[in-house]
Amino acid sequence: MTDFLSTGTLPDEYAQLAKTVRDFAQTVVAPVAAEHDAQHTFPYEVVAGMAEMGLFGLPFPEEYGGMGGDYFALCLALEELGKVDQSVAITLEAGVSLGAMPVYRFGNEAQKQEWLPQLTSGQALGAFGLTEAGGGTDAGATKTTARLDDGHWVINGTKQFITNSGTDITRLVTVTAVTGVSGDNREISSILVPVPTAGFTAEPAYDKVGWNASDTHPLTFDDVRVPEENLLGERGRGYANFLRILDEGRIAIAALSVGAAQGCVDESVKYARERAAFGQPIGKFQAIEFKIARMEARAHAARAAYYDAAALMLAGRPFKKEAAIAKLVASEAAMDNARDATQIHGGYGFMNEYPVARHYRDSKILEIGEGTTEVQLMVIARQMGM
CATH class of the missing domain: 1.10.540.10 (Acyl-CoA dehydrogenase/oxidase, N-terminal domain)
Structure with missing residues (x-):
């Protein structure tokens, strides 16, 4: 590869x-x-x-x-x-x-x-219940609990912003929960919860700024009972294991972000060729040319970043820093390109019928989900020994 x-x-x-x-x-x-x-x-x-x-x-x-x-x-x-x-x-x-x-x-x-x-x-579809109201970036602050009772885990708590958790075809939610406390140390494990299960509720969907066709719900666990064998992985390794999942997921989010950034380029090139002003296509004006050139450069650089991270991952080499770089660069490219594409489209860019308007609303969450921009900077710095 x-x-x-x-x-x-x-x-x-x-x-x-x-x-x-x-x-x-x-x-x-x-x-x-x-x-x-x-x-x-x-x-x-x-x-x-x-x-x-x-x-x-x-x-x-x-x-x-x-x-x-x-x-x-x-x-x-x-x-x-x-x-x-x-x-x-x-x-x-x-x-x-x-x-x-x-x-x-x-x-x-x-x-x-x-x-x-x-x-x-x-x-x-499966979902992963990690984020909570008081523990977004600080996922280690999980308050959801799971205790063993007669061969079953009994789960209580809430989760927020969980994707694919309330569709008609959702069949599984993996939830992180505190399964033990020793002094100041909290043991966090992952547990498989089939859907439907008594006591599990996907609350009404969020009214979001973007990603409006994506399924996102808060979740409630009220004495949810699942068999003890539904523990996923080693007990007490739930949080650590999910950090590995997040590292991989950042490469995937970077790829999605590159798509968004490139989509904004493609729509802008098309519009700049068709839209005329002062007797010529607006793409002939240097201000528009330069803006689109910068957009293309962002998408290209971000694509190279996620290709590099993916290559390291598939080669079995460390990729945490490179995944964070890819996610950082690509999500910012998507947001920057969405803003520039909207500007190029002028008033039409503010109309939802145009794809760039949807990208403008959708792209902001790319700088937040699966690790904020600030988290990526922290990961990169720590991987550099800071």
């Missing part, structure tokens, strides 16, 4: 995947994106199409219903989807990275056999 980092050319299997997803994004996703965004509806028909294509199983082995690909293949798909609809892209990213990947990375064989075929097929 690392060969194309120097040549700039994707191997055939990756290039074909990117083209297939690009065609799907343009012909299936784009025509309905504005309607789902305006109505705040989950795009079940689009998700079904992605499931049929095998996108939810891209980085998983065939023995668990996957496509036998890798994480970079997922990133390429996210980039193409992110160009036209971030809500659809984050649905795939969360379904794979946060829903299925924890089971694959840390589950025992019985858990993998039970859950992965459902999740990799896209017939079911």
Whole structure:
């Protein structure tokens, strides 16, 4: 995989995947994106199409219903989807990275056999309940608890901002909870909660600024009882394990962000060629040319960053710093490009019928979710020995 980092050319299997997803994004996703965004509806028909294509199983082995690909293949798909609809892209990213990947990375064989075929097929969605009202970035401040009682975990608490947690096809929520306290040390574990389960409630969906077609809910756990064997991974390793998931997820979010940044470039180039002012296309004016050139440079640099992080990850080498760099650079590129694209479109850029308006609303969360900009800077600095 690392060969194309120097040549700039994707191997055939990756290039074909990117083209297939690009065609799907343009012909299936784009025509309905504005309607789902305006109505705040989950795009079940689009998700079904992605499931049929095998996108939810891209980085998983065939023995668990996957496509036998890798994480970079997922990133390429996210980039193409992110160009036209971030809500659809984050649905795939969360379904794979946060829903299925924890089971694959840390589950025992019985858990993998039970859950992965459902999740990799896209017939079911999984979610990860990590964030709480008083512990966003400080995820170690988890207050949700789980105690053992007669061979069952009894879970109580709340979670916030949980993606894919309340759809008609949500079948699993993995929740982090305090399973023991010793002095000042709090033992945090991950537990699998099937949906539906008595006492589990996905509260009414949020009214968000963007990602309006993405499913996001607060969750309530009221004496939720699940078997003791639903513990995911080693007891007390829930938080540490999820940090690994976040490192991988940052590469995926970077890829989605690059798609958003590139989508803004593409829409701006198209508009600048068609829109005339003072007797010529506005793309002929140097002010517009330079703005679009900077946008393209941001997208290009951000793409190189996530390619590099993905290459390190797949080679089995340390990639924490590079993943943080990719997420930082790409999310800022998406936000900066959305602002510039809106400016290029003028008044039309402020109208929701134009894709750049949706990117303008959607892109801000890319600088927050799966680790804020400030967290990425902290990770980078610490990896440098600061």
